[in-house]
Amino acid sequence: MKETYDLLVVGAGPAGLMAAKTAAEHGLKVALIERKENIAEIRRACSMMVVSLSGRYLGERVTLNPRNQRICFPHYGFSVAYQGPHKNFYTWQICSHKGNKIQVGGYEENLRKGDAGRASAIYSKEALLGGLLEESISLNVDVFHPYNVLGAIKEGREVKVVTREGKTFRGTFVIAADGRSSRLARSLGLNQERKFFGTAMTMGYEMVGAEIPEEFSLFQIFLNEDPLMRAWITPRTSDNEHFVMVTSINHKADYEGAFERFTKQGIFSPWFKRAEKKRRLSAVGNMFSHIIKPYKDQVVFVGDTIWCQEAEMTGAVISGWKAANAVALAIQEGKISEEGVADYLTWWKEVVLKEYDYQDMLRNVVLPYILTPEELDYLLSLFKKPLPSVFDPYETPKVVGKAMAEVMPIIARERPVIMEKLKKMGNVPLEKVFGGCIRAGFPSMNTV
Ligand SMILES: Cc1cc2nc3c(=O)[nH]c(=O)nc-3n(C[C@H](O)[C@H](O)[C@H](O)COP(=O)(O)OP(=O)(O)OC[C@H]3O[C@@H](n4cnc5c(N)ncnc54)[C@H](O)[C@@H]3O)c2cc1C
Incomplete structure (x- = not known):
């Protein structure tokens, strides 16, 4: 007999894991399908900064609770388990290749204030994903990996999800959380209405032993490169470790060369004299306008699949949570339709599209x-x-x-x-x- 789930979640990043866990909390029968072998392992470049411990993003000001190991979303009214470390940083320094800079937040003053003065904090994305996965499994989410999803097709009142490996899943709803280059968004035609602006690329290394002045800072440095490139430096949570990356929106940029020139020549090179590269990470992402309606044929889209650029961990988790709640309600009320998930679609329209151009x-x-x-x-x-x-x-x-x-x-x-x-x-x-x-x-x- 064919097994049908209430909800299939495709992609186990922060958005998909949050959606799977939330739906399971409502008692839904959930399958989570991910193409990675090791779900919690991070293979894509990420600075791992929490957005937003200062300011307000999507109406939310996130709080960290290390005592009870949680990241809290007080405006939306939920929290997630987070058993990993964090490291505060106190300023954002936007520098030219010669060292002139705009500094957002005074370093010494903010450092003295401790948590109250932090611009934000670095977290461990591995720990976040690991915690959400553990919770999902304990709530009886069936996790299937590695499976590479090819597409979703509506068949009667169900949606069928097929994988490259030849496996088929059936669900009442699907939450598509397969990231910035979403195959589901493409295959269901949702990218057709979007404006495409180009492709941003990132290449960097986790490095140990860099001697960075005002080290608990985010640095954004414009390099003396043609085409122009930026370098970004963020601390990692472990001692003495930083993530250093170069980015561009030009496909002709010389990533390895620019990284070498940045760390071996010019005024920033003394910072890297004793530094060692630990791990190379890169990322490629298309820049589209936001998706206008994140829904088609009982498939609800969340996280980076619908955002222009990135949802950030905060937007991914919030959208996963909102979408899963909407699906739970739709199933409860027997509204297997766009109307059933209207709460999520209205949030997207009113809070994201209207407020964030x-x-x-x-x-x-x-x-x-x-x-x-x-x-x-x-x-x-x-x-x-x-x-x-x-x-x-x-x-x-x-x-x-x-x-x-x-x-x-x-x-x-x-x-x-x-x-x-x-x-x-x-x-x-x-x-x-x-x-x-x-x-x-x-x-x-x-x-x-
Ligand atoms: C260079 C860089 C730096 C960043 N820095 C930060 C930062 O400091 N702070 C922050 O909050 N955010 C940062 N972000 C953004 C952040 O990484 C994303 O916004 C966030 O991870 C989005 O979560 P998501 O769950 O929507 O998608 P993702 O994290 O991309 O997860 C998608 C999941 O779907 C899986 N998947 C994809 N296709 C398939 C398929 N066909 N079948 C099955 N599974 C599939 C993927 O393997 C992945 O696990 C950064 C991004 C980049 C590129």
Whole structure:
């Protein structure tokens, strides 16, 4: 006899695991299908910063409870087990290749305040996934891995999920949590309505022994590379360990070369004199606009499958939780339809689409690419004092934007060419900015 689940969850990242655990708490019969051999192992580049312990993302200000080993979401009203370590960091330093910088949050002052002064904290994604998996199993979620899902097809009142290995699963609902390059979103045609802007790539190493001044900081450094690239440095939770990565939105970028030049030449190289590479991690992700309606044929989409760029761990967990609650209610009420999961779809529309314009996010991504490293160095030289301490992917750019507005008259006077480029960024449609940058391989980088 064919076995039918109430819910099939595809993908065991933070969104899928949270969805599986939440649905099982409601008593649903759940199968979780994942293509990785070891679910908790992290093989993709990730800085592992909690968003948001300061600021408010999706209306939420996350709290950490190390005593009872939980990460709490007070606005939404749930918490998740987290038995891993964490490490505070106190400032976000945005630097030019010559060391001029905007600093979000004063380091010494915030460090003195301890938890109250932290910008945020680094966590262990392995520990988070491991804890959620353990809870899911203890709630009788059936976990199937490694299975690579090829697609979902609605058959009568059920949805059938098929895998490359030839296994078939049947469920009343499916939650698609298969990440940024979601096969389910593609195969059900949900990407057709989205705008595609290009592909961002990341390559980096976990390193031990780097000697980073103000080491409990997030560093974002614009490199003297053509095409322009950024380096990011974040602490890891273990002592003496950092994750150092280089990123670009240009397929012609030289990742290994830029990493070597950053760590072996120039003003930041002394930090890495005694550092050793431990593990290489990379990530590739398409940049689309948000999905407008994260639902089709009893398949509900969550986490990175629907976001522009990334949901972050916070958005992944919240969306997984919201979607699983909606599915549980739909089954309880016998509404096996879009109407049944309306609570989730309304949240997506009202809280995410209305409040978080993907164009703002993408403008922040692309802004540095319209300036040369020398122009960026000049721009960053204008900021003399640390900015208010807010670490949040949407709130921090607003703080930086406000400080930028204050130095605009100086830029207009001293460097009118930069001023023109910045002004055009606000007016030119994003497709044009990205179109010139990425698809043409931005020959000069000055594309607007
Ligand atoms: C370079 C980089 C740095 C980042 N730094 C941070 C950070 O500091 N803080 C933060 O909060 N977020 C960060 N993020 C974002 C964060 O990683 C994601 O937003 C988050 O992991 C999304 O969770 P998810 O569950 O939606 O998707 P994912 O974590 O991508 O999980 C998707 C799961 O689905 C599985 N899967 C995929 N396809 C299939 C298939 N066909 N069949 C079966 N299984 C499949 C995958 O193996 C994976 O386990 C970063 C991302 C990148 C790229």
